[in-house]
């Protein structure tokens with residue numbers, strides 16, 4: 001099952017889901033009914049699991065779009081059953097069980113009490129059992145314990161389908177993905193832990209451009225707060241990306257970008273729409289030069305996990321944080337490679353955006 005929540009981890013929900021449907025996945029998992037509805041509006045026919053939990057006012061959409069919600073309690077099932085009966089539409093649900101994640105589902109006595117009531121509801125059919133690993137990227141022992149607990153419940157319930165595994169789980173032990181696995185990060189070519197990365201190829205690259213460069217003499221403060229001061233003189237370039245585009249401000253003075261395959265350190269604080277880099281060591285840079293924030297540039301590459309580590313976060317947050325202001329461009333789609341390369345005039349269109357925002361603020 002392809003996990004396409006949060007705009008397919010920032011890659012673009014509809015293009016990614018359409019391609020995955022074409023190449024033959026079994027189904028999709030989304031975070032909420034709105035994402036599921038968007039898939040249906042774009043002719044996606046496969047089963048769609050809503051990882052949920054859903055709000056009461058969202059059941060209508062669940063039924064309308066033929067979505068399969070994950071539920072934890074009798075209360076949710078009953079709310080849904082009332083609507084399902086009115087519509088005369090049987091609704092398939094997956095039942096969550098808490099094996100150690102503590103985010104959804106019940107366990108023990110409480111779980112079985114709810115199960116006994118839920119299974120008696122007409123118009124609701126429990127089609128699968130759901131659970132979620134808490135530490136599949138870091139704690140094999142705890143993961144195996146969750147797995148055994150999951151199998152035990154599954155046997156007692158005799159449900160035809162069960163799923164508990166995410167990318168890290170199937171990466172560490174494929175058996176965890178026995179029936180279905182809910183694969184997100186690995187689908188986009190990124191591993192939740194380093195040892196798996198060599199078997200994966202990142203789908204996305206993220207690029208910006210150099211809009212300006214200047215020679216800055218010794219003693220020049222760079223960007224807000226002057227947190228970086230030029231020592232021996234540097235050629236400083238302005239790059240058309242900032243934290244408003246989802247490039248984390250926490251990377252100020254910490255990360256690097258690639259220009260012509262060479263690492264260029266970020267100087268000073270990252271601002272909303274621009275960041276500054278040192279390009280002193282690069283020959284013949286032109287205005288408009290492509291800057292690689294994520295992905296390959298000649299022999300070098302930056303992974304979302306590299307940026308995440310420098311920013312003190314996880315690759316998931318880097319990917320889902322890329323703003324919708326950045327146009328997505330899809331290349332070689334049959335191999336699911338998508339590149340975030342702004343069009344040639346993006347420097348102009350980006351500053352167009354900024355100008356518009358400034359003039360609106362001033363006007364208001």
Ligand SMILES: *Cc1c(COP(=O)(O)O)cnc(C)c1O
Pocket residue numbers: 003005051132165166167168182183184185186192
């Ligand atoms: C996001 C999510 C996944 C996918 O996790 P990855 O680590 O990206 O593979 C699977 N299951 C649930 C419940 C999720 O919320």
